[in-house]
Amino acid sequence: MNSYLSLLKTRGVARLMGSQLVARFPGGMLSLAFLIHIEQIHHSYGAAGLVLAATSAGQAIAGPLTSRWMGTWGMRRVLVLTLIVCTTAVGTIALAPKLPVPLYMALGLIAGLSYPPIQPAVRTIYPKLVNSGQLTPLYSLDASAQELIWILGPVIATLLATQVSPVIAIMVAVLFMVVGGIWFISSPEVGRVRIPRSRRKLGAVLTRPPVLLATVAGFLMIGACAAVEAGVVATFGEGRPESGVVLAIFAFGSLVGGLAFGHRPIGPWALAVRMFGVFVGLALAAAFLDFWWLSATLALAGLGIAPALAVMFTIVSASVKFSETAEAYGWVGTGQLIGAALGSAAAGFMIDAFDAHGAFWIAALLAFLGFLVPTIFRRAHPDLRGLDSSPIPDTEPIQTVRP
CATH class of the missing domain: 1.20.1250.20 (MFS general substrate transporter like domains)
Structure with missing residues (x-):
């Protein structure tokens, strides 16, 4: 602290x-x-x-x-x-x-x-x-x-x-x-x-493996969170306070997780480990749609969300030139928005077919894929333990402070 x-x-x-x-x-x-x-x-x-x-x-x-x-x-x-x-x-x-x-x-x-x-x-x-x-x-x-x-x-x-x-x-x-x-x-x-003018074409920053990894992992994680939101609302109904309380606990778990674990050094397994924690919490949540059970399991899942986001932001920062950082974060944000939209849509179809349990199945599946991707493509994940995580300097003088 x-x-x-x-x-x-x-x-x-x-x-x-x-x-x-x-x-x-x-x-x-x-x-x-x-x-x-x-x-x-x-x-x-x-x-x-x-x-x-x-x-x-x-x-x-x-x-x-x-x-x-x-x-x-x-x-x-x-x-x-x-x-x-x-x-x-x-x-x-x-x-x-x-x-x-x-x-x-x-x-x-x-x-x-x-x-x-x-x-x-x-x-x-x-x-x-x-x-x-x-x-x-x-x-x-x-x-x-x-x-x-x-x-x-x-x-x-x-x-x-x-x-x-x-x-x-x-x-x-x-x-x-x-x-x-x-x-x-x-x-x-x-x-x-x-920010210096980027000399590369729009989207070229996605050819950097850590940026693509962060974009895909963010897409899957935020998609899982969106499915959870739909599932919680379907469980308790739109007008009942339990929905807001459970989702607030989910977010509060993320806040606590970020403060407790976010400062730890980032090794090549950092994102996979954090996403595995999210998956375990969401998989447990799908078992029983009870207020206290969902509160406890979603708090557990939330502990990994902010730390996982911190890893994504850091590996992007350490892997791109300073002139490319804003665009790189823009792509990561776009991935998260698309994930939220598709996660909500998939959860909606599953709720219609299997009731609220279906939304949590989708959430757990997306979180598992969010664990699997950085595990399989761990070579795209830089090992930043003891290394500088600042953006790569551009190859020309950059004025950052105006007199």
Whole structure:
């Protein structure tokens, strides 16, 4: 714990971590707020699902693109532009009079395409704030802290949307995005760090085995988490508090795991070991759909999630040039978004066929594949024990601090 306190005392770390968490907080709110808002307008969960699918598709497409643009036009320019466009699109969904579903889908697509690339930006800046020995604990602390988004975000969104108004819920998410975005963009570190223009083609960074491994493993792990969410809701029902409590325990387990294990050295088996822990917890969860059993087993599974994410972020950082880091994290994020969408869809079909157990079977299967992939392709996993995990320097002088 002392290592994490030392990190937070490092100049700029607490400010960047706090601001990016506030700016990304809508990620835990907008899906539920959109779902309730569109369903109330069109009286159709199918219509709401189409809007959410369009939003997720936009985010998946934009991830590598907007991240790469930060190396071309600068972080602040890209972040300001995307923040303006995204908040306008989201605000229009909330405040516009009743619109046809295709127009809501178009607005959702625009919101997704313009979602500010704050996560790739902050993970690109981190290696410039701390020394290489502190980078793995910093990524772990970041992965643990982001669980607050998934613990508190859905609860706040549901309470506001059901007890006040879904419009208010969406606009509160917009407020978080604006306040957090301005706070993050105005941070001195965002102005000091310049990402060099990448000389390689878009997508070439995926030819680096650790980046591809992190993208595939993230796809499988987040797909498993999405299947768990669907399974928990199907088990307890949408209106019962048990669903929110169990999912909060799942996220809290991840937070604890990140703080407890995330600082450990990263060897070639690190990702496989952490994913095996996730698999064991989810496989046990599928046995009995009881509140206390699910709470205990999902807490166990959660212990491996943030540490696994920390490994993914670190092996990406250590394997790419600094000019490629933002795009690499953009691809990792896209993999996770696609995993979430496909995990939810597969879980839905299995719930229809086999009740809620089917969703947990899918979750356990995806987690097992998430363990199997880094096991089979362990040669793609760098051994970073005692090594520098900072990005590879580019082959030309890089100005990182402006006078």
